[in-house]
Amino acid sequence: MSLKRINYWLIASLCFFLAIPSEPALAKDLLQLQWGYDITNGGQSATSSYSMKSVTDAMGNESLLVTKVNKNNDYYIDSVDAKTGELLWSIPTDNEYTLSDDGYMFIFHDNQVSAKHIATGEIRWTAPLPGTQEDFLRNGAELAYPGENGSLYVVMHADDSKSSTLYYYDTKGTLIQKFKVPYLIEQITGNVIIGKKxxxxxxxxxxSLTTGKK
Incomplete structure (x- = not known):
């Protein structure tokens, strides 16, 4: 190997090692956090488990919903600003609830349903459920289908399990009975109702979700 070729090899090797960041630099880049959030509320809540879900409202505000369970099996939900890590609100909950794709939480409690805006924590409306609390618990929150801008569809099955009634809450919480169908509504997808006898x-x-016609 010529001396000239050896010099080229040494220079290339030196450039290669200089281009690799040192281990402390890599660690610093990996561990640098934009924000942190203490799910134990500064040690005030002995959290035994938690789950997290990202929700974005129609204005593009992203929130992280942290559902926590303490050692006494008490459930809490924290809403955290995804950009800053700021706690927006926190509520204890042992209620049924469902989330919309545009940033609302619908909470079912004491024979009522409330529409809570996740990013602000504001209760936009509260209204009575159609039927009794026992009727709703028998049907379950899985038969509540969020619409747009804080509206909600609620399905109630008849006692004989041969028909269903579809109710609609508008964006102000006004309850409107849409229609009754001679089958069990099992799902609402887009503008289509899917059911079985x-x-x-x-x-x-x-x-059709609009008319109830096949």
Whole structure:
């Protein structure tokens, strides 16, 4: 190997090692946090487990919903600003609730439903449920389907499990009975209602959410 080729190899090797950041530099870049949030509320809550979900409202405000369970099996929900880590609000909850895709939480408690705006914590409206609390608990919050801008559809099954009634809460919480259908509503997807004659029936009904017609 010529002396000239050896010099080129040494120079290339030196450039390669100089281009690699030192280990402390890499660690510093990896560990540098924009913000941190203490899910134990500064040690005031002995959190035994938690889950987290990101929710973005129609204005683009992203919140992190942290559901926590303490050692006494008490449930809490914290709403945290995803950009700053600031705690927006926190509530204890042993209630049923469902979330919309545009930033609302619908909370079901004491035969009422409330629409809570996640980014601000504001309760936009509260209204009575159609039927009794027992009726709703029998049907479950999985039969509540968020609409747009804080509106909500609620399905109630008849006692004989042969029909369903669809109710609609508008953006101000005004309750309107939409219509009754001679089958069990199992799902609402977009503007389509999907149902069955009974839960184990192999055939599906597909109807318009606006009119209830097949």
């Amino acid at each position: 009974f839960s184990d029936h192999p055939d599906f009904y597909m109807s």
